[in-house]
Amino acid sequence: MFYRETVLDNGVTVLTESLDSVRSVALGVWFSVGSRDESPAEAGMSHFMEHMMFKGTPTRSAADISETFDRLGAELNAFTSKEYTCYYSRVIDEHLPTAIELLSDMVCNASLADESCEKERQVVIEEIARMEDTPDDRIHELFAHTLWPKHPIGLPILGGRETVGSFDHGASVAFRTRHYLTGNCVVAAAGSVDHDAVVELVEKYLRLPEGPRSSRPAATSPSTGRLDVITKETEQAHICFGVSCLNARHADRFTLAVIDTVLGGGMSSRLFQEIREKQGLAYAVFSFHALYQDTGQWAIYAGTRPENAEQVVGLIKSEIDKLLDSGLTADELSRAKESIKGHLVLGLESTRNRMTRLGKNAVTNGELLSVDEVVERIDGVDLESSRRVAAEILAGERVLAMIGPYSKADVAHLVG
Numbered sequence: 001m002f003y004r005e006t007v008l009d010n011g012v013t014v015l016t017e018s019l020d021s022v023r024s025v026a027l028g029v030w031f032s033v034g035s036r037d038e039s040p041a042e043a044g045m046s047h048f049m050e051h052m053m054f055k056g057t058p059t060r061s062a063a064d065i066s067e068t069f070d071r072l073g074a075e076l077n078a079f080t081s082k083e084y085t086c087y088y089s090r091v092i093d094e095h096l097p098t099a100i101e102l103l104s105d106m107v108c109n110a111s112l113a114d115e116s117c118e119k120e121r122q123v124v125i126e127e128i129a130r131m132e133d134t135p136d137d138r139i140h141e142l143f144a145h146t147l148w149p150k151h152p153i154g155l156p157i158l159g160g161r162e163t164v165g166s167f168d169h170g171a172s173v174a175f176r177t178r179h180y181l182t183g184n185c186v187v188a189a190a191g192s193v194d195h196d197a198v199v200e201l202v203e204k205y206l207r208l209p210e211g212p213r214s215s216r217p218a219a220t221s222p223s224t225g226r227l228d229v230i231t232k233e234t235e236q237a238h239i240c241f242g243v244s245c246l247n248a249r250h251a252d253r254f255t256l257a258v259i260d261t262v263l264g265g266g267m268s269s270r271l272f273q274e275i276r277e278k279q280g281l282a283y284a285v286f287s288f289h290a291l292y293q294d295t296g297q298w299a300i301y302a303g304t305r306p307e308n309a310e311q312v313v314g315l316i317k318s319e320i321d322k323l324l325d326s327g328l329t330a331d332e333l334s335r336a337k338e339s340i341k342g343h344l345v346l347g348l349e350s351t352r353n354r355m356t357r358l359g360k361n362a363v364t365n366g367e368l369l370s371v372d373e374v375v376e377r378i379d380g381v382d383l384e385s386s387r388r389v390a391a392e393i394l395a396g397e398r399v400l401a402m403i404g405p406y407s408k409a410d411v412a413h414l415v416g
Helices: 045-052 062-071 093-109 114-132 135-147 169-179 195-205 253-264 270-278 306-326 330-347 351-363 371-379 383-394 408-414
Strands: 004-007 013-018 024-031 075-080 085-092 185-191 226-231 237-244 285-291 296-304 399-404
Touching: 004 195, 013 195, 013 351, 024 093, 024 351, 045 075, 045 085, 045 114, 045 169, 062 075, 062 093, 085 093, 085 351, 093 185, 093 195, 114 135, 114 169, 135 226, 135 237, 135 296, 135 399, 185 195, 185 351, 226 408, 237 306, 253 270, 253 285, 253 296, 253 306, 253 330, 253 371, 253 383, 270 285, 270 296, 270 306, 296 306, 306 383, 306 399, 306 408, 330 371, 330 383, 399 408
Parallel strands: 013 185, 226 399
Antiparallel strands: 004 013, 024 085, 024 185, 075 085, 237 296, 237 399, 285 296
C-alpha cells in the first residue's frame, strides 16, 4: 500500500505517504464539513469558520500565528468546499512538530471572539461582492443552484450577505461544537515524514471533542427542465450548460473523465476546436466535472459576446449530439487516456497534491487508489464503455445557467 493509516482511539484518522526524495512535508487537517452541511440560516458558516481559525487562540494572536509560520519559511492556508474544510501547511521536515502543534491549536482552541467575528464578517462580505462582480466565477454558483435548487449543495460556498452578517461568537461556537469532532477529522501528511511520529504528535496536540462522523442529507436533482438567468449588462454572456452525473465512488468515473477530456478538456478538445479555433466565438470554453459523495455535475462553460450566445449554445448542443450519435474515435480515446495519466503523474510531483489526495478521499469516504491502480482504471476505458456512459449521463435533464443582458424569456428556448 502506498500510504499508512491509523485510526486513533478517539476517532481521528491519520494518513501519511512517505517520499524519500524530498525534504518538505505537506500537512493537512481535514474536517468532513462543508457548505452542503449548513442549515439555511448558516449558509456560508463553513467558509466563515475557515477564516476565523486564523484569528487567534487564548495563547496566540492572529499575528503570532502568521509570524510563526513566516519564521519557519512555511506555507499556511486553508480552503472550504461543498463537502470539506482543510487547514494545511507545507514545511521543512524538521519543523513538522511545530506545524502540527500550531494547526491543532488553531482548530481546537480558536477564540472566535465577537470582535474578530465582526471584522471577519466584513472581509467575507467583501469576498462575496468580489465574486458577484466576477461573472465567470458566479456562473458556476448559479449553475449549481439551478441543478440543486432545494438542497444546500446548490448554495454558494461563501454564503450570502444576510447570513454571513449574522455570524457571531455564539453561532461560531455552536457550529464548531457540532462539526469539529474527532470522527469528522482526518490528518493527512505527505513528504519526508515518519508515520509513527505523526501519530504521536496528533495524539499529543489535536484535542478535539469526541464524536462520530456526521451524517448528511442526500442530494437529489429534480427531473424538470431548468433555466436560470442573472440579467446584467456585461460585455460577455457567461454560459454554463450541463447535467447532474455520477458520485465520487462510481465505477464509471474514469470513463467520464475520458469523455470530459475529449469534449472540452484541453486545446485539442472538440469544444475548443469548434467554438474557439474554427468559429472564433469564445476565448474561454471548456467542460468540467465535479463529483461529490452522492451526486455530481458535468458542465460546459463558455464566455462569448451577448449577440453570439445563441450560436454558442447551439454549437455546444451540436457537439453533445455528435458525441451521442458517433461516440469517440479510437485516436481521441487514446489521446485522452494518455493526457489524464500524464497530468496525474506530473501532479503527484507535488507533496501538497499527494496530501490532498489522501485527505480528500478519506474525509469524503472516497476510494484511495495508488497511481498504478488509477492508471489501470483509465486504461480499462474503451469505446463501448465511453458510448454507454455518455448516453446514460447525457440522457439526464439538461440545465442552462446564464449571466448577461437577457431575461429568462429571451433565452428559454435554448434549454431543450
